Amino acid sequence: METVIPHKCTNEPLILASASPRRSYLLEQAGLEFQVIVSDADETCPADASPRECAAMLSEKKALAVAESHPAHWVLGADTIVVTDGRILGKPSGMEEARDMITMLGGRTHQVLTGFSIFHVDKGVRHTEVISTQVTFKSLSPDEIEWYLSTGEPFDKAGAYAIQGIGTFLVKSISGSYTNVVGLPVCEVIEFFMAQGVIIRTSGNHG
Numbered sequence: 388m389e390t391v392i393p394h395k396c397t398n399e400p401l402i403l404a405s406a407s408p409r410r411s412y413l414l415e416q417a418g419l420e421f422q423v424i425v426s427d428a429d430e431t432c433p434a435d436a437s438p439r440e441c442a443a444m445l446s447e448k449k450a451l452a453v454a455e456s457h458p459a460h461w462v463l464g465a466d467t468i469v470v471t472d473g474r475i476l477g478k479p480s481g482m483e484e485a486r487d488m489i490t491m492l493g494g495r496t497h498q499v500l501t502g503f504s505i506f507h508v509d510k511g512v513r514h515t516e517v518i519s520t521q522v523t524f525k526s527l528s529p530d531e532i533e534w535y536l537s538t539g540e541p542f543d544k545a546g547a548y549a550i551q552g553i554g555t556f557l558v559k560s561i562s563g564s565y566t567n568v569v570g571l572p573v574c575e576v577i578e579f580f581m582a583q584g585v586i587i588r589t590s591g592n593h594g
């Protein structure tokens with residue numbers, strides 16, 4: 388019989404500082420127990436910041452906003468952006484911007500950057516990484532773009548698409564972490580928490 392080894396939190400409390408249901412789902416899938424406290428950090432970047440700096444800065448802001456009031460907790464914050472031709476595409480403000488974004492991405496390769504920050508104020512831990520994934524879209528006809536917009540899916544997603552949803556039809560290939568595109572590079576997050584002894588692996592049979 389196959390034995391699955393899930394991850395388990397030790398007694399160290401963990402907070403996900405994110406309103407993203409995708410990030411919660413990814414952490415739950417990894418078997419982690421955590422609390423969600425949504426960060427009210429402002430999500431703007433200085434105009435001269437590079438895409439990498441921007442993803443790092445925003446993830447830090449989100450984690451810090453919660454970590455300062457929860458100094459005895461591990462706090463995880465993240466920020467996902469899409470980058471094409473050096474331009475940062477965040478979440479579209481409405482239909483027109485979503486249309487522009489999808490049109491810009493059609494038939495080309497872009498980068499998805501997710502910055503994640505893990506803070507523990509009492510332990511003096513402050514860790515930030517930015518992970519990059521390359522995504523190539525198929526060519527898109529105006530009808531396909533209008534149809535995808537009409538699904539309503541693009542509106543709370545960076546770059547105006549969801550690889551894990553209906554938007555899967557847009558994606559010809561990816562190079563790099565899939566979960567990074569969905570909003571959290573699970574492999575790197577788990578690796579960091581394992582190294583800190585925040586999570587352990589237990590053996591047993593799990594569905």
Ligand SMILES: Cc1cn([C@H]2C[C@H](O)[C@@H](COP(=O)(O)OP(=O)(O)OP(=O)(O)O)O2)c(=O)[nH]c1=O
Nearest residue numbers: 405406407466467544545548549550568569570
């Ligand atoms: C590219 C892409 C992004 N996304 C999502 C992940 C993020 O939730 C969102 C990018 O916005 P973010 O600002 O990173 O996150 P958020 O506003 O949803 O949540 P919070 O700031 O509270 O942490 O886009 C997908 O779900 N699928 C995709 O394929």
